[in-house]
Amino acid sequence: MGMAIRRGIVIVIGIILQILLSLFSYLFIGEIFAVARFLYVILGFLLVLNLIKNSKSYSYILPWIIIILLSPVIGSLLYVIIGRNKKKSKILKNITKMTKESKKYLLQDDNQKDKIAQNGKIKYLTDYSGYPASNNNDIDYYSLGDYAYEDILEELKKAEKFIFFEYFIVAKGKFWNSILQILEEKAADGVDVRVMYDDLGCISTLKSSYPKELKKKGIKCVAFNKLKPIGGVIMNNRDHRKILVIDGKVAFSGGINIADEYININSKYGHWKDNCIKISGDAVWNYTVMFLTIWNAFKNEDKDFMKYKFDFSNKKTNSGYVIPYGETPLDDDITGEDVYLNIINQAEKYVYIMTPYLIIDTDMINSLILATRRGVDVRIVIPGIPDKKMVYMVSESFVEPLVKGGVKVYRYTPGFVHSKVFVSDDKITTVGTINMDFRSLYLHFECGCYIESLDIVQEVKNDVIDTIEKSRIISAKEATPKFFKSICQSLLRLVAPLM
Secondary structure, three states: OOHHHHHHHHHHHHHHHHHHHHHHHHHHHHOOOOHHHHHHHHHHHHHHHHHHHHOHHHHHHHHHHHHHHHOOOHHHHHHHHHHHHHHHHHHHHHHHHHHHHHHHHOOOOOHHHHHHHOOOOHHHHHHHOOOOOOOEEEEEEEEEEEHHHHHHHHHHHHHEEEEEEOOEEOOOOOOHHHHHHHHHHHHHHHOOOEEEEEEEOOOOOOOOOOHHHHHHHOOOEEOOOOOOOOOOOOOOEEEEOOOOEEEEOOOEEOOEOOOOHOOOOOOOOOOOOOOOEEEEEOOOOHHHHHHHHHHHHHHHOOOEEEHHHOOOOOOOOOEEEEEEEEEEOOOOOOHHHHHHHHHHHOOOEEEEEEEOEOOOHHHHHHHHHHHHHHOOOEEEEEEEOOHHHHHHHHHHHHHHHHOOOEEEEEEEEEEEEOOOEEOOOOOEEEEOOOOHHHHHHHHHOOOOOOOOOHHHHHHHHHHHHHHOEEEOOOOHHHHHOOOHHHHHHHHHHHHHOOO
């Protein structure tokens, strides 16, 4: 914790210095040239118009509009430093470039195109978002990180060519130490071992020099979007993905990070309810390309991704489809939210959801309520024990309109729900890293896995039902806050997109 505090202080000082310096420059110029003050107002107004024109979500940009209109100078300055950071970051520009280049590796099998064209949800992901669907996959679903732990270790031990490892949080402990021991052994045997973690996600768990430590062990390592006090400052766009690819044969993903609480060791928030999936089949390729795209934005060492693709042509096909997909804040698409909205809007019988955070825009609120009004059984499970109290208070503010609109919301009383799951009509599920909050939907790099017409859908449904049975439904009375709490929630909700 002391390491995180020290790094945090340096970052905060850098932010304050940049803001003060820029503000001083603006005020100094404005004091000398009266016309400059007028120009600041005009520029602020133009910035607001640009936000409205290019917004992915009005709910998301509303705080920025208010801040800029109240104080054109300070508001515009904050937006340039925080809100538009991706336009200044060299690494984020590299990711944008690599994402465009990697599209040539994500091609849909011609034999599937005619069938896919008749399915709107799949067609959206394959044709518009550019992630191919496949129907020759074996999938294992783990309803807890505890259950995935041993299988992850066993699959790592089988690695012969490469291990690609990308996680938001890596923390020293039983989970990571067990993995690291295998990674060291494999690297010594000549296996190409690559580790990528988010620098902010690991600010309290790993030293800033940790990539050098791994390099000494023969392990290549990248700390994603490294925090710096000057230049990059806030760097809102984090790598929240969880991807593990082994030899192109097997991929793991889901909600779990690599820290002991994710396998219920020393959890501070009661029972840690999370999940994981293991895939073997052509769908592994989607995860491989996602990893290599970001990795090569940093390292640029792979001229041809195809050497990492495993041939599953002899694998038996089935009637269902699997589509691992990515979410990036660097384009105009909102793939993660669109997948969720498609499931809600096309549900006929039920939609069951598990999410650690519930900070959503008006489109999502209206879709959930409209689903209940057309007779769909909509249920959402949120944590009973919060990991971040302020964020939890914001989540609670969204519970009120949902419950009063007919949505059933439950608190997982044994502890903290970290699963990010949608399941609908015994036919569709998506499992991944995408929380129902502004950060996941608009700011982070994320990944999910859309699955249709496979047995795993029933497994996910059973898991959600089992979780609901251990949870307590929130009544309309409980969802209605008292006066002062309502005021606090309203203020927090206003700034939620900035958090």
